[in-house]
Amino acid sequence: MNQPASVVISDLTKSYGGNTVLDHASVTFSPGRVHALLGPNGAGKSTLLGCLSGAVQPDSGTITCSGRAYRGFTPSEAFGAGISTIYQHFQAIDDLTVADNIYLGAELRRGGVMINSRAQLAGASALFERLGVDIDPRATVGSLSVGQRQLVEIAKALRHEPATLILDEPTSALSQTESVLLLELVTRLAHDLDIAVIYVTHLLHEVLTVADEVTVLRDGKIVWTRPGGDLDMQTLVTTISPDVDDSELISQSRDASNAAVLELDEFSSGFTGPLTVTIKEGDIVGVFGLLGSGRSDLLETISGVHPRRAGHALLHGRPYNPASVRSAINAGVALIPSDRSTMSIFGPMTALENVLLPRWPQTTRFLLRSKDNESKAFERIALSVQLKPPFPWQSAERFSGGNAQKLVVGRWLNDLAPVSVLVLDEPTQGIDVGSRRELYRLLRSFVKDEPGRAVIFASSDPEEIERLANRVLVLSDGVLIGEVEPGLGEDALLGLVHSREGASIKRTIGEEQYE
Amino acid sequence: MNEPATQTGALGFFNRQGADPIARMLGLFLPLATILLMVLFATQSDAFLTLANLRGITLQSAATIVLAVPTALLLMSAGIDLSIGSTVAVAGVMAGIFWQQDLIWAGLAAGLAAGLVIGLVNGSLVSLAGLNPIVVTLGTLAIGRGIAQVFADNPIFDFPEPVVAFGAGSTLEIPNLVWVAIVVVVLGMIVLNRLPYGKHLIAVGVNERAAYLAGLRVKMIKLSLYVATGLGAAIAGIMLAARFNSAPGGTLGVGTELFVLTAVLLGGVPFTGGQGAIWRVVIGVLLLGILRNGMVLLNFSSESAQIVLGSVLIIAAALELVRQRLYRKQ
Ligand SMILES: Nc1ncnc2c1ncn2[C@@H]1O[C@H](COP(=O)(O)OP(=O)(O)OP(=O)(O)O)[C@@H](O)[C@H]1O
Ligand SMILES: [Mg+2]
Numbered sequence: 001m002n003q004p005a006s007v008v009i010s011d012l013t014k015s016y017g018g019n020t021v022l023d024h025a026s027v028t029f030s031p032g033r034v035h036a037l038l039g040p041n042g043a044g045k046s047t048l049l050g051c052l053s054g055a056v057q058p059d060s061g062t063i064t065c066s067g068r069a070y071r072g073f074t075p076s077e078a079f080g081a082g083i084s085t086i087y088q089h090f091q092a093i094d095d096l097t098v099a100d101n102i103y104l105g106a107e108l109r110r111g112g113v114m115i116n117s118r119a120q121l122a123g124a125s126a127l128f129e130r131l132g133v134d135i136d137p138r139a140t141v142g143s144l145s146v147g148q149r150q151l152v153e154i155a156k157a158l159r160h161e162p163a164t165l166i167l168d169e170p171t172s173a174l175s176q177t178e179s180v181l182l183l184e185l186v187t188r189l190a191h192d193l194d195i196a197v198i199y200v201t202h203l204l205h206e207v208l209t210v211a212d213e214v215t216v217l218r219d220g221k222i223v224w225t226r227p228g229g230d231l232d233m234q235t236l237v238t239t240i241s242p243d244v245d246d247s248e249l250i251s252q253s254r255d256a257s258n259a260a261v262l263e264l265d266e267f268s269s270g271f272t273g274p275l276t277v278t279i280k281e282g283d284i285v286g287v288f289g290l291l292g293s294g295r296s297d298l299l300e301t302i303s304g305v306h307p308r309r310a311g312h313a314l315l316h317g318r319p320y321n322p323a324s325v326r327s328a329i330n331a332g333v334a335l336i337p338s339d340r341s342t343m344s345i346f347g348p349m350t351a352l353e354n355v356l357l358p359r360w361p362q363t364t365r366f367l368l369r370s371k372d373n374e375s376k377a378f379e380r381i382a383l384s385v386q387l388k389p390p391f392p393w394q395s396a397e398r399f400s401g402g403n404a405q406k407l408v409v410g411r412w413l414n415d416l417a418p419v420s421v422l423v424l425d426e427p428t429q430g431i432d433v434g435s436r437r438e439l440y441r442l443l444r445s446f447v448k449d450e451p452g453r454a455v456i457f458a459s460s461d462p463e464e465i466e467r468l469a470n471r472v473l474v475l476s477d478g479v480l481i482g483e484v485e486p487g488l489g490e491d492a493l494l495g496l497v498h499s500r501e502g503a504s505i506k507r508t509i510g511e512e513q514y515e
Numbered sequence: 516m517n518e519p520a521t522q523t524g525a526l527g528f529f530n531r532q533g534a535d536p537i538a539r540m541l542g543l544f545l546p547l548a549t550i551l552l553m554v555l556f557a558t559q560s561d562a563f564l565t566l567a568n569l570r571g572i573t574l575q576s577a578a579t580i581v582l583a584v585p586t587a588l589l590l591m592s593a594g595i596d597l598s599i600g601s602t603v604a605v606a607g608v609m610a611g612i613f614w615q616q617d618l619i620w621a622g623l624a625a626g627l628a629a630g631l632v633i634g635l636v637n638g639s640l641v642s643l644a645g646l647n648p649i650v651v652t653l654g655t656l657a658i659g660r661g662i663a664q665v666f667a668d669n670p671i672f673d674f675p676e677p678v679v680a681f682g683a684g685s686t687l688e689i690p691n692l693v694w695v696a697i698v699v700v701v702l703g704m705i706v707l708n709r710l711p712y713g714k715h716l717i718a719v720g721v722n723e724r725a726a727y728l729a730g731l732r733v734k735m736i737k738l739s740l741y742v743a744t745g746l747g748a749a750i751a752g753i754m755l756a757a758r759f760n761s762a763p764g765g766t767l768g769v770g771t772e773l774f775v776l777t778a779v780l781l782g783g784v785p786f787t788g789g790q791g792a793i794w795r796v797v798i799g800v801l802l803l804g805i806l807r808n809g810m811v812l813l814n815f816s817s818e819s820a821q822i823v824l825g826s827v828l829i830i831a832a833a834l835e836l837v838r839q840r841l842y843r844k845q
Contacts, residue, residue, distance in 0.1 A: 348790065349718065353714055353717075
């Protein structure tokens with residue numbers, strides 16, 4: 001837009017059927033600054049941003065933008081006011097090329113009719129050049145990595161020269177390197193192009209590096225707004241989750257004489273291996289690697305999603321060769337996959353249905369469903385994962401991102417049926433600091449409370465590996481480059497994988513895609 | 516952190532009540548439209564509101580309901596079966612051939628077996644081989660019709676006394692065929708609402724991949740639903756053959772798929788799957804039945820009746836769209 005101006009939100013209120021989600025929130029977003037919006041799951045961050053993008057209509061309050069006061073936006077008004085939003089879920093169409101996606105809905109035409117592909121390709125290349133990223137505009141979006149898709153979304157948004165750019169948890173699905181790239185880009189956009197960048201994240205170390213301004217939202221209220229320079233991690237954590245118990249967050253040592261739970265012998269998945277490792281009871285094994293290191297592939301193969309390529313596996317000393325996800329689950333191995341929205345959540349179904357789905361037969365009475373057993377089971381599970389709000393009937397798509405993830409965790413972490421090996425791919429995607437620690441605690445007691453249990457998880461967040469794992473497998477380019485004890489430090493971990501990264505970077509394109 | 520349970524309950528109740536009034540009104544649209552239509556026909560024709568006519572409507576709708584219940588379940592799982600009209604014919608013809616030999620139970624078994632086989636073929640091709648359901652069942656629609664015509668080369672009619680008596684008779688003042696429909700509806704409700712399987716098939720309709728990753732037997736669920744529509748069509752075919760005392764392979768069940776799909780869609784089951792209720796489907800069938808009956812009473816030509824039915828299908832789809840829009844907005 002012609003002249004950058006602040007976006008001022010004042011007294012914005014929104015409630016859903018008696019549940020106040022935004023409570024007289026007032027905050028100013030200034031051009032040229034990266035403004036981080038923080039807060040626990042369900043605090044109302046996405047709702048606030050939704051009011052700006054036109055997806056949500058506020059009940060009261062105003063949004064002032066380029067000197068005009070609005071009572072709320074329609075999506076096209078928001079667009080007209082220079083506000084562009086990058087949604088958490090990609091809007092791009094997999095089968096179209098990158099260039100076609102960028103120009104989707106606003107195609108460049110020849111003679112007003114035919115799509116001018118050449119001009120679109122050139123335009124897309126120019127955009128990418130300006131962004132300083134290297135993506136082939138001719139590639140189909142489906143063949144890109146998650147990080148590259150994110151960049152395509154940003155390029156698409158920039159085509160409209162927005163005054164305000166909104167990113168809702170842009171890095172939660174990215175690898176460490178990709179996050180760094182994205183954050184650099186975002187900072188550059190704000191500082192060089194004078195764009196107001198608003199972004200939501202649960203990864204607090206990002207905030208300390210890039211944010212010029214930080215606002216914390218809790219229970220729909222703005223707690224405070226401060227310049228980013230004055231903050232430290234501890235302040236952020238305690239403001240977001242005042243009642244978080246920070247005491248026992250150092251990984252526990254393990255007893256190497258414990259019985260073996262899962263033994264992999266020369267085990268190869270489609271992309272990784274051969275891998276030989278023995279996972280013992282009480283182990284919480286962190287698999288660390290960059291995007292494309294084969295983490296997801298390995299975890300999914302262990303959980304019966306893909307057939308193994310070679311090797312053997314023993315579960316509790318018995319041959320383990322699951323033909324399907326179901327047989328893995330029946331053997332006691334359950335997977336929480338990486339992408340919640342496409343792989344685990346059933347949006348229109350209720351919270352209770354989402355949680356109980358695979359364990360429903362365990363709640364029946366004489367083969368028939370028992371409402372009573374169902375709601376009791378749900379209540380227990382909702383309490384243990386601290387679901388908020390704990391409504392069994394609310395459809396899953398109406399939960400905040402982090403609480404949707406809790407539904408999936410609760411699906412397997414319960415007393416309805418035994419699970420001995422819990423496999424988690426990026427378990428805390430979109431989960432706030434407080435709940436994240438709560439989940440770590442849940443997983444710890446999962447392996448401790450009963451014998452014969454272990455956890456395997458993959459994460460691209462070295463901090464998470466450090467905090468949760470008591471054994472760390474470092475994977476690079478499908479190869480196990482070593483097992484390290486925890487406590488090595490985040491930098492050492494990153495150093496380990498980066499030393500091998502040069503060779504692997506080429507192979508990352510298109511990997512970690514599903515089908 | 517956690518709200519006290521009482522508040523949860525109260526808020527839950529409140530939320531549900533206040534959910535979204537327009538969507539709730541749309542939910543009432545179907546029963547209201549049915550009543551409105553009945554009032555309209557009653558004022559236009561003296562014959563409409565007679566016991567005999569109303570009985571005729573339910574009798575005519577009985578076979579459709581038997582088809583619509585499994586079809587609705589299949590649609591909720593995001594599947595579709597276009598072959599049911601031909602399965603009706605094959606099953607009717609198979610049963611009829613044995614009935615002509617006075618083999619009552621064998622006829623029944625042959626009819627059901629035909630439905631089972633067609634269902635298994637459809638189901639295996641769609642769920643195990645992964646072929647597109649529209650293509651597969653369009654194929655079996657043609658094949659089934661061909662088979663029915665081959666076997667019905669000589670007219671099949673004049674069935675044994677017990678068969679005819681069952682098709683035309685009543686028990687406790689209610690036609691036997693309506694009893695069959697009632698049983699099927701109750702079974703459908705139990706399957707959808709009282710068995711875990713009901714939620715599993717909805718989950719498949721919402722997101723098949725997520726359902727597989729949650730450990731559901733997706734292939735078995737899909738296969739079983741095609742078997743269910745095959746069996747439903749077979750029962751409907753047997754019912755119709757018994758009622759007409761004949762099994763004309765060339766015409767029995769022709770166009771049924773269109774009628775049933777219209778009714779199911781009208782009953783609020785979207786083609787994209789993932790939701791639906793049996794009672795609404797039943798009302799959808801009855802609404803169409805009343806419409807068809809009223810048009811006959813008011814001397815609509817069969818051509819214009821056809822046009823009205825087609826329009827209803829499109830209106831039903833439009834209503835569904837409006838409903839979803841409203842839901843999203845809320
Ligand atoms: N359409 C809706 N209907 C009812 N409640 C809703 C709806 N959308 C959001 N909510 C509720 O509003 C609250 C705030 O949700 P919001 O998505 O803004 O949280 P958030 O701060 O973005 O959380 P997260 O960090 O988990 O993404 C949540 O309690 C959520 O359940
Ligand atoms: Mg959110």
